[in-house]
Amino acid sequence: MNVTKLLSENTKAAHNEILTALGSENNPSQWMTFCEVIDQHIPELKTKGRLSNKDVQSSLIGKLGFSSFKEYxxxxxxxxxxxxxxxxxxxxxRAWNIVEEYPYLRNLDIKSGWLNAFANKLRKAEIEFPESLEEYNKIQNDIEEERNNNKDAKLDDQAKLITQLEDTQLEFKFKLATAQEQLSNANAKIEMFDSITEKHLNKIEQQAQEISELKNQLAKKPKTKEIKVELTRLEAFLVFIRGY
Known part of the structure; x- marks a missing residue:
C-alpha cells in the first residue's frame, strides 16, 4: 500500500469536506456543521488553541501546504x-463555544452572530445563560414581550407627535389666515392712498397748466393786478401741494 498516496487522498478529502461545510449559507445553523468538521479534521485548534510550527506541520493545515490556520x-x-x-x-x-457548553442549542436554527449578540445581551443584563431549552424559550418570550411593549410605547409616542404636529399646523393656518387678512387690509389702504395721491397729482398737473396759461397771458398782455394776484395764489397753492 502506498501510504503517501493514501495520506494525500485523505488530506484532499478532508479539505473538500471542510470547504463543503463552509459553503452553504441557506441553513442558519450551517456554521455549526462547519465547526464540527473543523474539530474533526483539525482537532489541534480545539485542544491546543494557538498552534506551534510543529503542530501546524503535523496537522491537516501543514499537510495541505500552509504555514498557519489563518493562511489556510x-x-x-x-x-x-x-x-x-x-x-x-x-x-x-465564540458561538461554537457556547453551543458546546449548552448542547441543546445544536438543534436550533440560529446564526452565530445572533447567538453571540444574545449571549452579550444576557451578560450585560447580568442574566445567566439558559441551561435548558425551556429556560431559553422563556427568555425568548420575555424578550418578545418587551419588544412588543416597546413597540406599543413607540406607537403611542408617534401618535402624540402626530397630534402635536396637527395642532401646530392648525395654529399655523390660523396665523397665516390672519396675516393674509391683514395684508389684504393693508393692500386696500395702499390702493386708497394711491387713489388719493393720483388725485392730488392730477390736481397739481392741472394747477401747473393753469399757471402756465396765466404766464402766457401775462407775456402777451399788459400785466394787471388781478392776473398777478391769481398767479401768486396758484403758485402758492402749488408750492403747498408739492411741499416745497
Whole structure:
C-alpha cells in the first residue's frame, strides 16, 4: 500500500469536506456543521488553541501546504484554501463555544452572530445563560414581550407627535389666515392712498397748466393786478401741494 498516496487522498478529502461545510449559507445553523468538521479534521485548534510550527506541520493545515490556520482560511479556494476570513472564524468559534457548553442549542436554527449578540445581551443584563431549552424559550418570550411593549410605547409616542404636529399646523393656518387678512387690509389702504395721491397729482398737473396759461397771458398782455394776484395764489397753492 502506498501510504503517501493514501495520506494525500485523505488530506484532499478532508479539505473538500471542510470547504463543503463552509459553503452553504441557506441553513442558519450551517456554521455549526462547519465547526464540527473543523474539530474533526483539525482537532489541534480545539485542544491546543494557538498552534506551534510543529503542530501546524503535523496537522491537516501543514499537510495541505500552509504555514498557519489563518493562511489556510484566507487563501482563495482556487489555490487550495477556504477563501474566507479569520474574523468570520473567530465569530463562529465564540458561538461554537457556547453551543458546546449548552448542547441543546445544536438543534436550533440560529446564526452565530445572533447567538453571540444574545449571549452579550444576557451578560450585560447580568442574566445567566439558559441551561435548558425551556429556560431559553422563556427568555425568548420575555424578550418578545418587551419588544412588543416597546413597540406599543413607540406607537403611542408617534401618535402624540402626530397630534402635536396637527395642532401646530392648525395654529399655523390660523396665523397665516390672519396675516393674509391683514395684508389684504393693508393692500386696500395702499390702493386708497394711491387713489388719493393720483388725485392730488392730477390736481397739481392741472394747477401747473393753469399757471402756465396765466404766464402766457401775462407775456402777451399788459400785466394787471388781478392776473398777478391769481398767479401768486396758484403758485402758492402749488408750492403747498408739492411741499416745497
Amino acid at each position: 482560511l484566507e487563501t482563495p479556494t482556487d489555490k487550495g484554501g477556504l477563501g474566507w476570513s479569520s474574523g468570520g472564524w473567530n465569530a463562529y468559534r
